[in-house]
Amino acid sequence: MKIDWAALGSVFGVSLAVTVALVGLFxxxxxxxxxxxxxxxxxxxxxxxxxxxxxxxxxxxFALCAAAVAYGISLIVV
Amino acid sequence: MEHITLLLGIxxxxxxxxxFTNGFHxxxxxxxxxxxxxxLKPKTAVAMSAxxxxxxxFLSVEVAKTISGGIINEDGLKTEVIFAAxxxxxxxxxxxxxxxxxxxxxxxxxxxxxxxxxxxxxxSSVNGGxxxxxxxxxxxxxxxxxxxxxxxxTRLTYKISSRADEKATSKGYRAGQIASAGLVSLAHGTxxxxxxxxxxxxxxxxxxxxxxxxxxxMWVIVSAGVxxxxxxxxxGWRIIRTMGKGLTELAPPQGFAAQTSAATAILAxxxxxxxxxxxxxxxxxxxxxxxxxxxxxxxxxxxxxxFVAWGLTLPAAGLVGAGAELLTKQxxxxxxxxxxxxxxxxxxxxxxxxxxxxxxxxxxxxxIGTPGAxxxxxxxxxxxxxxxxxxxxxxxxxxxxxxxxxATDSDVAADVQMTLSPASAASATAVADSARPATV
Numbered sequence: 254m255k256i257d258w259a260a261l262g263s264v265f266g267v268s269l270a271v272t273v274a275l276v277g278l279f280x281x282x283x284x285x286x287x288x289x290x291x292x293x294x295x296x297x298x299x300x301x302x303x304x305x306x307x308x309x310x311x312x313x314x315f316a317l318c319a320a321a322v323a324y325g326i327s328l329i330v331v
Numbered sequence: 332m333e334h335i336t337l338l339l340g341i342x343x344x345x346x347x348x349x350x351f352t353n354g355f356h357x358x359x360x361x362x363x364x365x366x367x368x369x370x371l372k373p374k375t376a377v378a379m380s381a382x383x384x385x386x387x388x389f390l391s392v393e394v395a396k397t398i399s400g401g402i403i404n405e406d407g408l409k410t411e412v413i414f415a416a417x418x419x420x421x422x423x424x425x426x427x428x429x430x431x432x433x434x435x436x437x438x439x440x441x442x443x444x445x446x447x448x449x450x451x452x453x454x455s456s457v458n459g460g461x462x463x464x465x466x467x468x469x470x471x472x473x474x475x476x477x478x479x480x481x482x483x484x485t486r487l488t489y490k491i492s493s494r495a496d497e498k499a500t501s502k503g504y505r506a507g508q509i510a511s512a513g514l515v516s517l518a519h520g521t522x523x524x525x526x527x528x529x530x531x532x533x534x535x536x537x538x539x540x541x542x543x544x545x546x547x548x549m550w551v552i553v554s555a556g557v558x559x560x561x562x563x564x565x566x567g568w569r570i571i572r573t574m575g576k577g578l579t580e581l582a583p584p585q586g587f588a589a590q591t592s593a594a595t596a597i598l599a600x601x602x603x604x605x606x607x608x609x610x611x612x613x614x615x616x617x618x619x620x621x622x623x624x625x626x627x628x629x630x631x632x633x634x635x636x637x638f639v640a641w642g643l644t645l646p647a648a649g650l651v652g653a654g655a656e657l658l659t660k661q662x663x664x665x666x667x668x669x670x671x672x673x674x675x676x677x678x679x680x681x682x683x684x685x686x687x688x689x690x691x692x693x694x695x696x697x698x699i700g701t702p703g704a705x706x707x708x709x710x711x712x713x714x715x716x717x718x719x720x721x722x723x724x725x726x727x728x729x730x731x732x733x734x735x736x737x738a739t740d741s742d743v744a745a746d747v748q749m750t751l752s753p754a755s756a757a758s759a760t761a762v763a764d765s766a767r768p769a770t771v
Contacts, residue, residue: 255460255464256463257464257605260603260605261468261472263599263603263605264472264476264596264600264603264607265475265476267595267603268476268480268592268596268600269479269483271595272480272484272591272595272596273484275484275591275595276487276488276588276592277487279507279591280487280488280491280500281491283492283499283502283503283507284491286503287495287499287500287503291496318510322514326514326517328602329387329391329514329517329518329521329598
């Protein structure tokens with residue numbers, strides 16, 4: 254009986270790292286989008302406009318997440 | 332399709348039935364958290380999962396070459412042994428569904444195969460070391476891997492989003508969760524539908540219909556995909572309820588973290604080659620997400636029942652498989668009796684389930700009356716749950732108290748035992764019930 258500890262360990266490590274990274278990225282994305290909405294409201298009220306960087310950052314986060322999903326699908330198909 | 336004997340026909344039908352139970356048993360893996368956080372309506376969720384399962388069945392061309400992945404010696408495996416194994420796996424799947432317990436369909440199949448193979452060829456046909464590395468160790472590792480990842484991810488996401496508007500973010504969380512759930516469904520379709528295709532192909536090869544090494548014919552691929560999709564669409568609402576509401580209460584960020592960790596762990600494990608059970612990964616992820624939120628609770632009584640079911644899967648399915656093999660060895664009448672007992676047992680379990688039906692209308696019953704109750708913390712929900720448990724008959728399973736639950740377990744076990752024992756009375760029931768094909 255040979256237990257493949259290396260495979261188990263890498264499954265553990267990869268799952269942990271990828272999950273935390275993806276969830277973190279995605280959360281940054283939705284927080285960024287909600288900031289953008291706040292900024293828009295602030296602008297309507299005559300405040301400063303910091304909407305653009307938040308939105309670009311959010312879309313960058315979502316793009317990375319979408320890439321991860323695409324990679325996931327490619328793992329399933331191949 | 333020439334020369335398909337009666338036994339071969341029965342095996343193919345039974346394999347498709349197993350595929351079907353696999354589908355509705357495992358809908359919960361992909362969709363339980365999606366339904367309980369309200370990201371998708373129950374019917375929409377199972378429809379989406381069914382479509383992705385069907386797509387998944389056609390996506391991968393790599394059909395499982397072995398049924399058991401080396402757990403048993405498959406040289407000279409007789410068709411009737413496959414049939415007996417499937418009987419064990421189906422009955423265990425139905426019983427755990429009745430009790431609303433998520434348990435691995437693959438492990439049920441392994442259990443049935445082990446039991447039937449031991450009865451047919453003796454203990455030497457089972458590779459004990461592989462049982463440990465492929466079944467027992469993953470059963471411990473899967474919930475830990477997915478659970479720890481989900482706990483950390485939940486903590487992180489709450490920390491990052493703490494200053495953002497909850498209403499604005501929960502929409503995003505739900506969208507993300509749907510994507511993760513879709514990945515889980517797709518992966519399930521490719522893995523588990525391939526398994527059934529592998530079984531049918533192996534049976535066809537054993538029966539001499541196909542040449543060894545042949546690819547599965549198109550009708551096998553189509554029927555396996557359709558069977559798993561139909562099962563998924565029917566929805567194992569009892570199990571969905573346990574996973575989505577019974578183990579813990581999930582808010583959208585938790586549901587997202589749980590589903591993402593489940594999808595990641597499943598893909599990582601199948602890619603790196605240390606295969607983990609989808610069901611156990613998802614259950615672990617849900618519990619981990621429950622623990623990750625401040626003030627989050629996991630209902631350990633439900634979790635304990637689930638762990639017990641995991642532990643029993645192999646021996647229980649094995650015993651039924653062995654019993655079925657003992658019968659099928661007797662010849663044609665034995666095979667007919669086994670088939671009748673399978674139909675009868677399924678009918679009994681189905682009729683027991685009607686005592687306290689769980690379907691798409693009450694799968695998240697705790698939330699009825701408090702729509703969008705994301706803020707409903709464990710305490711008030713706990714009160715509601717207890718109230719429901721007090722008025723519902725025990726077979727509802729997930730929310731029943733431990734004492735009631737245990738009583739139900741033994742009751743049902745006794746019922747099933749009675750049906751399975753080849754007593755003449757039980758056979759009579761089985762024959763009477765066999766006119767009801769819709770019950771499988």
